[in-house]
Amino acid sequence: MSVKITIDGQQINARTGDNIIDVAAKNGVYIPSLCYVKGKPCLGTCRICSVKVDGRVMAACTIPVSEGMEIEVNDDAEIVDMRKALVELLFSEGNHNCPSCEKSGRCELQATGYEVGMMVSRFPYRFTPHVVDHASKTIFLQRDRCIFCQRCVDMVRDERTGKKIFSIKGRGTNSRIEIDAELANEMTPQQVRQASDLCPVGCIIDKTQGYDDPIGKRKFEVKSIKERALDKEHR
Amino acid sequence: MSHTNKNKILSHELPTTPLDPEIKAAREAKIPIAMIGLCGCWGCTLSFLDMDERILGLLDKVNITRSSLTDVKRIPYRCAIGFVEGGIANSENIETLEEFRENCDILISVGACAVWGGVPAMRNVVPLEECFKEAYIDSPTAVEGAKKIIPFHDDIPVITTKVMPLHEVVKIDYFIPGCPPDGDVIIKVLDDLVNGREFDLPTSMNRYD
Structure with a gap:
């Protein structure tokens, strides 16, 4: 139909x-x-x-x-600006320090910021402290950067039991992303890399992955997020 | 700022030789621009230098006063365009920025520190008291046996509780993100403004790192 x-x-x-x-x-x-x-x-x-x-x-x-x-x-200028404001909100709510982030250049939030033409956030930057979780052998949780998209919560599961590995605890301003370290330790290296790639920001960091690609050759520098979204091959 | 040493003479107060009238007239016909640095690493100021020979094409239109290209300590007269690198981390930064704002028609935040605080703002998630303790009292690199004090004096600028972006202190007209932005970006913005075009930073040139 x-x-x-x-x-x-x-x-x-x-x-x-x-x-x-x-x-x-x-x-x-x-x-x-x-x-x-x-x-x-x-x-x-x-x-x-x-x-x-x-x-x-x-x-x-x-x-x-x-x-x-x-x-x-x-x-519609209003809706274009509204989308930009939503991106700006995320930048002022978390601590998105691109210059010091492992995900820079492969970060969907950063790439989206470029697409909506954000130069600065119109909202005050909050600088809320967050605790880093490094209990798992393979994954860092850089909570400063979590935007609560819940991709990891829904799409990353223990391969044997199907249980969720990531979850959101607390409510409102106390919400935080949590990781089940025991289940996370069972994850294969491929699954860890997938989870890290799935994260649209630099919150889920694969401990074995650093600043691998040089500036200029990083994911969204080779091909922008817009081009990827519109290109069938990269979807 | 109060100076306890009343005998101090600042360089801009020293007597100078009057400028050749012809050079003076030629300079006055150009657009004066300047760039200052606050709490940053001077990387953006280096990007200003990175305009390299491309600045030559603009030299018959602009007069660069205080900047990394010159050794001028203070802007001598009102500027049309002022670039600012670095965020606000102490009382001297606020004073310098406010004075610069009063003397610039267009003020532009350059780089992550100016735009949102940048690397210095990483201290914002730690209480100021703890920062001072770590730096001066419990510092692992402190000289052994030395008296442990947090420096405080009338001549030392007062540290702000949080590192702030410039637009939280004065009105900023345009923002150039990047850590640092490339010389390409700075020359593009300068060229556009000097030639009467609108400020425009295309997606392909916008970078946050």
Whole structure:
């Protein structure tokens, strides 16, 4: 079944059931996101993919397309600025010290900051102290950088029991990402690397991985996050 | 700032030879620009130097006063464009920045420290008292047997509780992130502003590290 929708005034035929973010990418319109992973159930946690659907603000990854939808991504200055503000909020809430971060150049938050054109956060930088967790043999948890996207919570599981390895403890400002060190120690090196790559920021750090790629040859310098999102090969 | 040593003469107060009228007139016809450094590593100031020979194309339009290219200690007159490197970490930084703001038409934050605090702001997650204790009292590199004191004197600037970005102290017109931003970025911004174009830092040039 196909439905007719418009994105920024452009008429598009889309497959029923596909979400807005995928349909837009297929038609060359980049919608930034920090929690959505193509092919996985949407989490809807980061809200960076906010767009206007028939005039209402919605997270593009959570909404399946339906007949006659009018979607505004880049045509509406308010929604463009809102997405930028959401990215800026993350930068002022955590301690995102790019110059000292192992993930710099491979960090989705950083790459998204470039895409939305952030130079500085309009919100005051908070500098909240966070405790680093290094109990696991293979993983550092740099909590300064966690944006609570919950990718790791949902998508990283113990291969034998299927149990979750990462979890979020506490509520509100006391929320923090936790790791089950026992289960984490059972993870294969490949799984550790996958978990670290899955993290859109530099929170889950593989202890065996450092500043491996030289500046200029890092992931998003070779190919930007926007190009990757729009390119079928890299999805 | 109070100076307890009243006999001190600052370099800009020394008598100078008057400038050749022709050179003076030529200078005054140009756009004066300057760059100062606050709490940073002077890496961004080096990026200003990294404009290299590209600055030559602008020299008939701009007059560089205080900067890493010159040895001018204070800006001699009002500047059209002022670049600032480094964040705010003490009372002297605040004083210098406020004076610079008053004397610049356009003020630009350059680099991570100026934009959000940068590496010096890593102390913001530790109480100031602990920072002082670590640096002066429990310092592993302290000279053995030396009296352990936290320095305090009228002539020493007072440390701020937190390292602040510049825009929390004065109005900043534009921001150039990067640690440090490349010379390419600085020449692009300068060239745009000098030639009356809008400030524009494209995605491809924007960097936070």
